[in-house]
Amino acid sequence: MDSPAEIPYKSFVKIDRKSETSIYMQISNQLINAIQRGYIPFGIKLPGTRALSQILEVHRNTIVAVYDELFAQGWVESLPNKGTFVIGKNQEKPLKIKTFEENHLEKYPKSTGFSFKTSNILDNPFEHSTCEYIFNDGVPDIRLTQIDQHSKFYSSILKRKSQQKMLGHYNHDGSEFFKKNLSHYLNLSRGLPISKNNLLITRSTEMSIYIVSEILLSQGNTVLVGALSYFSVNMIFQKAGVDIVSIPIDEEGIIVESVREACQKQKIRMLYITPHHHYPTTVTLSAKRRLELLNLANEYGFIILEDDYDYEFHYDKSPILPLSSADTNGMVIYIGSFGKSLAPGFRTGFIVAPENLMIEMRKYLGIIDRQGDVLMERVLGEMIAEGEINRYLKKSLKVYQERRDHFSDLLNEHLGDFINFQKPSGGLAIWAEWNIPINLMQLSRHCTQNNLFIPKTLLYQNKNITAMRLGFGNLNFDEMEKSIEILSESVKLVT
Template sequence: MSSPESIPYRSFIQFDRDLNQPVYLQIAQQFINAIARGHLRSGTKLLGTRQLAELLDVHRNTISAVYEELFSQGWVEIIANRGTFISSELPTLLPSNEMENQYPKAAGYPFKKSFLLDNPFEKIEYDLSFNDGTPDIRLTQIEDLSRIYAANLKRKGNRKKMGYYNQDGSEYFKEQLTHHLQLTRGLAISKENLLITRSMEMSLFIIAEIILEPDDIVVVADIGYFSSNMIFQKAGNRVCTIPVDQDGIDTTALKQLCESEKIRMVYVTAQQHYPTTVSLSAQRRLELTQLANQYGFIIVEDDYDYDFHYEKQPILPLASNDQNGMVIYVGSFGKSLAPGFRTGFIVAPENIMQEMRKHLGIIDRQGDILMEQALGELIEEGVIDRQLKKSIKVYKERRDYLGKLLTAELRDWVEFNLPKGGLAIWLNWKKPINLYELAKRCEQRHLFLPKTLLYQTHHIRGTRLGFGNLDSQEMSQAIGILKEVLSEMEN
């Protein structure tokens, strides 16, 4: 509840001492108008008579008369030893034609509307839901996170940093993250090659602003990440698609496109292709970088799920072997942590990084210096490594368990390969099925299948099932519901 002192009384109380109507009645009417228009809501505490009288430059007895008048009409209630409050049960409000200061429902001027940016995400709260591969918040080491963040908040040396933020971010965090990326992803970079962002989407937005001009051609996979496609299309770019198979994007098709069109950028998720989870093969990685050098297009490598791999040695990013400055590397840090502790980053050559910092300074000048300090300590203390080792073991068990469930319960319906990394399995449906009807019927049984996980066209019928957020019992329940619904739809 707001403090009585924070209410802007003088903005809605106007009175004229020369009028025949008593001042206390004028003020009382102004209060009634403010209540009717929603400026003062039920339960709001008003200033005491002495304070309000001083504020409005009237006698205290005048304000007492105002409150008594409002009380007699039922607009306020006076509680002994507590004060005067707007009534919880108000009288009939004023007619709408007297509420001339109501906030307008629509703008009085034309403006551009973007259908491209309509939010594709649905929000339904069910105990059981599949997602596109997000971690389980229950596995997060909340104690370590809260300890380090609280320590940074209390540290006197950080107080000056709260009032000023360098748009380059925390130098300490950048140093720690640079070292982390050198060790885990084989990137021979310095902190001058690193830009800290809020998310992958912000990273792609900045890249599009700097690299792309309207009508530039951006190449993506024919089924890929919808958010990145939305960003490129909103920038006015031509988005061309190439096929993706069990070895990743088709580089032969890409070469054919390069021979007929001037390609500016290729967006790729090489480690685990989104949504199908396949990895770009070693041969195609080589062909992709050769094509970039030959035709001069930029590779934007989105490594959204690099941390979650189940092989002893994951494949290093394309950026780790980039000798000619043709790869811009986009990633996320702290995905295994609670959402508020995650951040994004861009790795690129220093000269283009200078332009990126300019744009970041406009759209996110404030940043979050304390969070970045805390994340730096999580790296230095080894909390991140310990967290990942524990969580990857759990996620591998969940991946294997979901694979067994799918084989045992839905083998007549789906085929799949267990991914080498990531937190989702891609299902190819063997039988004709309306996936949107499937999702609708599952929802009736309180199992949520977001539409963003369903891919159904004349050529594709697939579903991306995230397993990271479900334990074995929850997965058994969810697959049981899927089996029941599929049996109903078949009959």
């Protein structure tokens, strides 16, 4: 059966002679695409190699290689003295040639042909902007990281033959070397009397909380959080189908008496808390309340999920040790991040918990992150062992403390009549409450128009509070001054 003249073979094939993909494979893939979509019908006879080479303006040997590839993949068959035919049905029926639309082969379906469950709970809350100046919720400055030094560690490890073997194995359990050094580091710096068997290495705090939720929470459970809490964590809890109850916060952290009242009213499964610097208000949970919470957890049997997201950043005094360091009954699960002061690619998350829970957690991690990142973990382990982490933290903390002080001075100078805030003892953000009537969304829009981006996730406004969480860690002095100037001018326009 001859190939109909209506088939525009040259329109199917767009050759990119600069591509690393060979020309014969480009042609083969695009012809297969045309067959799959019905533009070259099943059973049709393809042009001879000489004819198709002239149509596509390529060497005949290229088309010979194309037909060999189509035959190898099972798309065509060669019949002696007849020619090359597309394998398939309808060879005896009249051929119907679909109308070809230019570039249609390059288009991917816009939607699925099946239905599926959707959820607005997990809608991405993060925004992005091209503004030159940006406030965030407190992240380090990538410009301060010693990329060259970190890269040398990575390169050195990658060149070692003993380490190259790791590339050929799945290892969701993580690097034993890193876990050993990290457990020792956490013991010395955070008073956690743990071994490597109490550690699970994850990609992020969010992954850690997701794994914890999958194992420990069931639909209908009740979870307590601060009256203002981390939105990403709340999204994970909502996805788990739990009931979230907010507990008020004051200048000493979460109010323990309110936790007790909640326990007396209903069965509480978990309390999520960020005691070192409460998110978003940055207040530190007092030592007295820490002990009271541990006693309540033992009395009522609820889990304390302690998120120590910025323990590395403290300035004025030594940080208060985690609740987990005083837990003797296995009621606290401790999660944190390591290397947050480093470049994003060098950071990792972790979970600290009793060994029986670790066994179950490793099962889940083996499903969602089977390969792990053993090489990077080896790098971090050596940075701990050689003291590089401590040296880098000491240098960067000095810079961040200077930035905190300067940012606080600028806020007092330009916005002191409009906001109230306390200079935080640690962390990379300041919690500022407004004492004047102001629409924060409108303020944010004005700032954006003047090249300062304030994401909506930093804005907290309801009938009881009007506040913002302003990160300073990513801004140098000049950027701070310009950002505060824009913010101050925008305030005048919306009040």
